[in-house]
């Protein structure tokens with residue numbers, strides 16, 4: 001069966017030293033300190049060690065063969081967004097990363113599909129790079145759950161979403177820059193608590209801000225099965241009903257109406273949770289996802305879904321139909 005992993009991250013093997021080039025800021029660069037490994041450095045601070053599978057397309061294809069998965073949708077690592085930088089510098093970084101992904105998908109059209117990164121802090125430049133990314137053959141963009149702490153309902157982002165709808169570019173919303181992270185450094189809480197909350201923050205902002213209402217054809221996928229959104233939809237709906245004066249101020253539509261309109265990926269690490277997500281979203285709105293190659297991801301690429309007692313049609317939807325529809329790609333492309 002065709003399997004498309006809708007949520008994976010990749011970097012070029014080499015990154016320019018942007019801090020030196022631009023003369024400010026703690027931009028990420030890579031130190032290849034031993035064979036097959038690199039240190040991601042943020043300025044002079046060690047950020048994370050990555051392995052060759054973060055940049056080598058052949059190694060990745062080999063690892064995916066073990067889990068019978070042919071296609072990876074790749075995007076950058078959120079720490080590369082650089083929304084905090086000067087917009088023209090962020091544009092330059094975005095172009096560099098997008099060109100790398102464009103090269104990759106051209107060389108391996110059966111194995112890789114690409115999402116771009118764009119300078120969201122400047123809507124005009126963001127749209128310019130969005131258009132360029134489309135012309136390079138990328139199928140959408142990945143954006144953060146907040147943009148320099150601004151929520152996605154802010155009017156300044158609306159033209160970018162409008163352009164995505166018009167150009168038919170898909171969106172992956174990925175948690176990053178986690179709320180409250182300075183107050184919960186211990187126990188990896190920014191990743192375990194902050195990230196799911198960030199994704200719910202993004203979904204709620206887009207629903208209550210009327211983004212989906214105004215742009216019904218916009219195709220958005222939310223990482224990690226929508227974070228804590230679906231698990232707390234009852235509470236969100238109750239809030240909408242009991243305090244419309246606080247909640248329904250920009251969009252009078254019931255938040256539950258949007259279930260099954262947007263996509264979420266399958267990264268739950270839990271069959272019972274996935275069954276629940278399936279009930280709310282329907283199989284056509286859950287895309288196989290892994291967060292490969294990072295350890296908090298589902299590095300067996302949906303093996304737990306394979307083992308679940310689901311109809312073949314449901315599995316087909318999760319493994320490819322949902323992603324194909326989200327990215328607007330015909331299945332024949334992979335024949």
Ligand SMILES: [Zn+2]
Nearest residue numbers: 007009174291
């Ligand atoms: Zn991810």
